[in-house]
Amino acid sequence: MNPLRSAILAAARSDRLRTAITAARPTRAVVDRFVAGETAADALRVARALVATGCVVSLDHLGEDVTDASEAGRAVDAYREVITAIADAGLADRVEVSVKLSALGQALGAAGSQGAAGAQGAAGSHGVGGEQAAAGEQIAREHAAAICAAAAEAGTTVTVDAEDHTTTDATLRVVAALRETWPWVGAVLQAQLRRTEDDCRALAGAGSRVRLCKGAYAEPESVAYDTAGDVRASFARCAGILLDGAGHPMFATHDPALIRPLTQLPGVSTRAEFQMLYGVRPDEQRRLVGEGHTVRVYVPYGTQWYGYLMRRLAERPANVGFFVRALAGR
Ligand code: FAD
Structure with missing residues (x-):
């Protein structure tokens, strides 16, 4: 992997940098390019504008690697609020939500309170072992179920984002459990992982x-291309498997290089969709x-933009200079 990209991705998981950079408040222009705003109302305003251009939308309440139970509970409340706003705006057939299980408590310990499992999660990879991991998984599943129930009532859907590979099994187990009640729950698979063709x-x-x-x-290379x-070749193979299903x-x-050939395939415009990030x-x-087509x-909103923004920078390191200049207020 490009060394600058891996350095930025390491920074994305650093609490120290998160605190320093968030406090430095880069100019709105940097955050606003990729983030709809801080509130559900901001998210709805952007969603409405996108729907007017013929797009559909998935709203993501920003947050990840949550290390205390109250924060995970607040994430559920935020999703309930935005789902109500989607329904009230009459957009339930055009606008869904995306959720990250690490925002819903996937790395929390047995008591659901701040503890060893949560701290480990915040420090880096949030794959936790034994009973604590099982407890975190259950907490995240219950929180995700509350969001799915609200979505079902509103007439919209939920997609469960994919995070780092240490969480893949747990996340797919939660998706399978949710699908028993809500078969429309979306799963996310990552072509860079060697396992993904089988998952497809x-x-x-x-x-x-x-x-x-x-x-x-x-x-790590042991699990990823x-x-x-x-990665591109894996994406093309995985897309073929999904389209054959x-x-x-x-x-x-x-x-x-991926979109062009996919658009040529028969049936893609009727039974598949393309997805891109806001901005x-x-x-x-x-x-x-x-x-x-x-x-x-995918439209993120909220105050916890740090990890999301750093991953976008890692994808286009050319933007790092722009980001650093904005941080310096120039
Ligand atoms: P890249 O591989 O970054 O770039 C390939 C080419 O695309 C570039 O050479 C260029 O031609 C073009 N391109 C890319 N960016 C730009 C740009 N800004 N301007 C102009 N051209 C550009 N990842 C996860 O791990 N879990 C998730 O749940 C997840 N959800 C996602 C949801 C959506 C809707 C999207 C779009 C991405 C999601 N991702 C997720 C991120 C994804 O895994 C990739 O990291 C990200 O999309 C970059 O890969 P890429 O194929 O888009 O482009």
């Missing part, structure tokens, strides 16, 4: 909503809509 086969059944992305986390070419593939990439390639989003824009 397992999740390509009827009605299964699967977002395929490359993967935004720094991963290292070069951009290998009976589910609803959601191709989340800005990469023209990235908006012209391409509109072009694909114009060609008759479904394009879902």
Whole structure:
């Protein structure tokens, strides 16, 4: 992996840098390019504008690696608030939500309070062992179920984001459990992981909503492809497996080398969708809509933008200079 990219991804998991950079308050321009704003109302305003251009939307309340139970509870409240706002705006058929299980308590300890498991999670990889991991998984599952219940009542859907590879098994177990009640719950698979072709086969059944992305986390070579070419080739193979199945593939990439051939395939415009991030390639989003494709824009909002923004910088290290200048107030 490009050394600058791995340095930025390491910084994305650093509490010390998170505190320092958040306190330095980079100019709104840096954050605003990728983040809709701080409140549910901000998110709805951006969602409404995107829907007016023909896109559909997934709203993400920013937050991850939560280390105390009250914060995880507040994340559930935030999702309930935005789901109500989606329904009140009459947008439930166009706007869904995306959730990260680490924001809902996946790394919390047995008592659901701040403790060893949470601290370990915050320090870096949040794969925790034994009973504590099982307790964190249960807490996250219950919180995700509360969000799914609210979504079901509102008539919208939920997609469960993928995080680093130490959480993949636990996250897919939670998705499977949620799907027993809410079969529309979306799963996310990361093409950079060597296991993902098998996961695509397992999740390509009827009605299964699967977002395929490359993967935004720094991963060891033992579990992940290292070069951009290998990740792209894996994405293409995984996309083929999902399209051969009976589910609803959601191709989340800005990469023209992947998007172009996918748009040529029969059936893609009717039974698949493309997904892109808010602020990235908006012209391409509109072009694909114009060609008759479904394009879902992932729109993050909230105050916890640090980890998300650092992953976007890691994808385009060329933007680092812009970010540093903004931090310095120039
Ligand atoms: P890259 O591999 O970064 O770039 C490939 C090419 O795309 C570039 O050469 C360029 O031609 C074009 N391109 C890329 N960015 C730009 C830009 N800003 N402007 C112009 N051209 C550009 N990751 C996870 O790990 N878990 C998730 O749950 C997850 N959810 C996601 C949801 C959505 C909707 C999207 C779009 C991504 C998500 N990701 C997630 C991030 C994803 O894994 C990748 O890290 C990210 O999308 C970068 O890969 P890429 O294929 O888009 O482009």
